[in-house]
Every structure is written in C-alpha cells, then in structure tokens.
Amino acid sequence: MSWEIERIGDVAVVRMNSNPMNVMGEGFFRDIEGAFTTLESDHTESPVVLTSSQRAFSAGLDLKYHLSLFTAGDEEEIWQWYERFRGALLRVFTYERPVVAAVNGHAIAGGLILALCCDYRVCVDSGARFGLNEITIGFPVPSAIAQIVLYVLGTAIAQQVMTTGFLYEPRDAVRLGFFDESHEADTLLSHCVEFAGQYGPSLIPGYAFSKRALRREVVANMEGACAEIDRELPKILRSPGVLESLGALVETLEKKKKQ
Numbered sequence: 001m002s003w004e005i006e007r008i009g010d011v012a013v014v015r016m017n018s019n020p021m022n023v024m025g026e027g028f029f030r031d032i033e034g035a036f037t038t039l040e041s042d043h044t045e046s047p048v049v050l051t052s053s054q055r056a057f058s059a060g061l062d063l064k065y066h067l068s069l070f071t072a073g074d075e076e077e078i079w080q081w082y083e084r085f086r087g088a089l090l091r092v093f094t095y096e097r098p099v100v101a102a103v104n105g106h107a108i109a110g111g112l113i114l115a116l117c118c119d120y121r122v123c124v125d126s127g128a129r130f131g132l133n134e135i136t137i138g139f140p141v142p143s144a145i146a147q148i149v150l151y152v153l154g155t156a157i158a159q160q161v162m163t164t165g166f167l168y169e170p171r172d173a174v175r176l177g178f179f180d181e182s183h184e185a186d187t188l189l190s191h192c193v194e195f196a197g198q199y200g201p202s203l204i205p206g207y208a209f210s211k212r213a214l215r216r217e218v219v220a221n222m223e224g225a226c227a228e229i230d231r232e233l234p235k236i237l238r239s240p241g242v243l244e245s246l247g248a249l250v251e252t253l254e255k256k257k258k259q
Contacts, residue, residue, distance in 0.1 A: 002016075002017045002018050002027070002031050003015060003016055003017055003018070003031050003034070003035045004017065004053065005035060005038055005039070005042075005043070007043070007046070008193050009193070009197055010045075010046055010047070010197055010200065010201070011046060011047050011048070011049055011193050011196045011197050012039055012043040012046040012047070012048050012049070013048075013049045013051065013189070013193065014035050014039070014048060014049065014050050014051070015051055015052065015053040016031070016050070016051070016052045016053065016054070016057070016058065017052070017053045017054065018031050019054075019062075020054055020055075020056075021054060021055075021056045021058070021059040021106075022052055022054055022056055022057065022058040022059065022111065023058070023059050023060065023061065023062040023063075024058065024060060024061045024062060024085070024088075024110050024111070024114075025061070025062035025065045025066075026065075026081075026084070028058075028062075028088075029084045029085065029087075029088040032088040032091055032092065033087075033088065033091060036091045036092065036095055039095070039097070045097075045201040045204050046097065047097055047098035047099075047100065047196040047197065047199040047204075048095070048097055048098065048099045048100065048196065049099075049100045049101075049102050049189070049192045049193055049196050050092070050099060050100070050101050050102070050118055051101070051102035051103075051104055051188075051189060051192070052104055052105060054105070055105050055106075056105040056106040056107075056111070056128075057101075057103045057104060057105050057106060057107040057111055057114075057115065057128075058106075058107055058108075058110065058111025058114055058115075059106055059108050059109075059111055060108045060109030060110040060111045060112075061109060061110050063246060063249060063250050063253065064250050064253075064254075066246070067243070067246045067247055067250050069081060070237045070238055070242065070243060070246070071238075071243055073238075075234035075235060075238065076234075078233070078234035078237055078238065079231070079233070079234050082142065082230065082233055082234070085110075086142065086144050086145065086222070086230075089110075089113060089114060089117055089145065089148065090219070090222065092114065092117040092118065093117040093148060093215065093218075093219070094215065094219060096207075096208035096211055096212065097199075097204060097207070097208065098119055098120070098196055098199045098207060099117075099118045099119050099120075100118060100119065100120045100121070100122070100192045100195055100196045101115045101118035101120070101121040101122065101179075101192075102122055102188050102189050102191075102192040103115050103121060103122065103123040103124065103128070103130075103179065104124050104128075104185065104188055104189070105124065105127075105128050106128050106129055106130070107123070107128070107130050107178075108129065108130065108131060108132075108133060108167065109131075109132060109133055109134050109139075112130055112131065112132055112178065113132070113145055113148060113149065115178070115179075116148055116149060116152045116153075116178070117148060119211070120180055120195065120196075121178065121179040121180055122179060122180060122181050122182065122183050122188060122191065122192050122195070123170050123173060123174070123178070123179040123181075123182050123183075124170065124182065124183065124184075124185045124188055125170050125171075125182040125183055125184055125185070126170060126185070127185070128170060129167040129168065129169065130167065130168050130170070130173040130178050130179075131161060131165065131166055131167035131168050131173075132149070132161050132162050132165065133165040133166070133167060134162075134165065135162065135163055135164070135165040136165040137242070137245040137246055137249050138241050138242050138245045139237075139242060139245075139246070140233065140236050140237070140242075141162055142226075142230045142233055143225075143226040143229040143230050144221075144222040144223075144226035144227065144230055146158070146162070147218050147221050147222050147226060148218070148222075149161075149162065151215070151218045152177065153176065153177050153178070154177070157176055157177055160176075161176065170182045
C-alpha cells in the first residue's frame, strides 16, 4: 500500500501517494481499498482526514493508461475496470466514520469526485483548480458516479459543472458547493484534523447510523438502476470520437512534459 496512515490524536490522517499527480489507475484503486481496509481494522473509532502528499490532491484518471485500455480492451474488460473504479469511490462514500477531505492541490474530474465522496471538504485557498471537465473530451460521467455529484451539489449545479467542463478557482469552488470552506495552505491539514477531532468515539455509532440513512437511497441507485444504464459505457468508451479526443489530449500532455 502506497498511502501512509498517521494517527494525530484520535484522527487517522491518510496521505495519498500513488504517483506524482495521484492519477487514478489500477494501483490507485488498490491503494484506496488497502487504506480503507486498514482503517476498518486498525482505526475503528477514528474520524479520517484524507489528503495528498503530492502537489495535487488527484488529477483524475490516468489518461495514458485508459487510452490503452479503451483502445485494446474488449467491452467486458472495460466493464470490469469500471466496476473497480466505482467500487473504489463507493468505499470512501460509504465509509461509516467522519471523512474530511483536506484538498491541498488540484482536484479534477475523478479527483474532484473522490473529494465529493467525503463528508466535509476543505480546499487550499490559492494555487489550485477544481472541476469536472470530462465533457471537454467527450468522456461520459457514469450514471452511478453522477449520483454522488447530484447528492452533494444538487441538480442545477451538477448539470452546470458536468456539462460545461469549466475549471474553477477556490473561491468559486466553495460557492458552487464543491467545498465547505477554503483555508490557507500552511495550516490546511491541522485545521482539518481539528475539525475531524470533534467526533470522539462516543459519537461514532450515531454518526455511522445517520450517514447510512442519508446515503442509503444514493447507494441503492448506484448498485441498482444505474448499473443497468452504465452497461452502455464500454461501447461509448471504445467509440472513435472518445478515443480520438482522448488520444489528442494524451499527445498534448506528453509534449508538455518534454518542454
């Protein structure tokens, strides 16, 4: 497991460290599963702060890896990938302890959705961008994943941010509801640890019950009707338009790395 878990008082601080930008691929999904399995076994009564040890919180999917997968993989292979992606996000969304996101850098596309899986979200107040920009490359947001966005942001804001693909500065990201507040970088983590620390062991059972009650319908939809809708995903992800747009973006990013 690449992610470090540190106890600060009664709080378990999880630092994501899968790769330099915490892009999401198979290793990242395994790291989520590993971290939350450890939390469940070794930090049962602890609230959690999820942050990154890198300069980005998470830049979303590993585009180069996924271009290869969508180009070469058959539809069943792509479906199995999606099940792992959805399962990793659900692991965070359904974790029955307080989960506070200390978003210390960029959170884009799947990276922002990961932050939205957390109960309370604080972003750095400068030097980062946030948004759901999948639409700009023709990449579909799966129905099950959209349920998380709708739950947190509401229909009007979810439609706005998912269909425009804009990236936002911290002030606007707070206004739109991506985050509950922003905080200066130097004390972001300590601020989030202090916030999470208010949930002592005696409060955990009631918190867990309330969280299950609040998210029950969302989870049921994600595992029920949405799964049927999302069966169309592999075909869309292998379509010429998506592959062309994704390939062009990967090429652009590779050129920037060499500059």
